[in-house]
Amino acid sequence: VKIKIKDRDGVIHEVDAPTDMNMNLMEIVRSYELAPEGTIGICGGMAMCASCQCYIESDHQLPEMSDDEDAMLAEAFHVKDNSRLGCQIHITEDLEGLEVELAPES
Numbered sequence: 001v002k003i004k005i006k007d008r009d010g011v012i013h014e015v016d017a018p019t020d021m022n023m024n025l026m027e028i029v030r031s032y033e034l035a036p037e038g039t040i041g042i043c044g045g046m047a048m049c050a051s052c053q054c055y056i057e058s059d060h061q062l063p064e065m066s067d068d069e070d071a072m073l074a075e076a077f078h079v080k081d082n083s084r085l086g087c088q089i090h091i092t093e094d095l096e097g098l099e100v101e102l103a104p105e106s
């Protein structure tokens with residue numbers, strides 16, 4: 001699926017995210033090197049660091065947050081109403097056209 005990702009410098013990248021590789025949004029950002037190594041995905045996708053926080057800018061209906069994601073975002077910096085943890089968003093066909101912005105590094 002095609003996803004638009006605004007990086008931390010405000011540059012928008014349109015990337016192809018495969019739906020058949022069991023990847024999440026944090027891994028997509030890393031694989032396209034849209035954030036420097038060590039600034040995203042620090043906990044390895046366990047919903048324990050919030051380095052993968054992003055803002056969902058399109059009106060896609062994403063699956064509900066797990067309790068772990070909700071708890072992590074309750075403690076994170078720069079959280080907005082549309083914040084999600086990228087590592088908890090699995091790449092599925094439903095995400096076609098998704099637009100997200102990476103939250104600032106904290």
Ligand code: FES
Pocket residue numbers: 026040041042043044045046047048049050051052053072085086087088
């Ligand atoms: Fe740590 Fe997502 S990678 S919370």
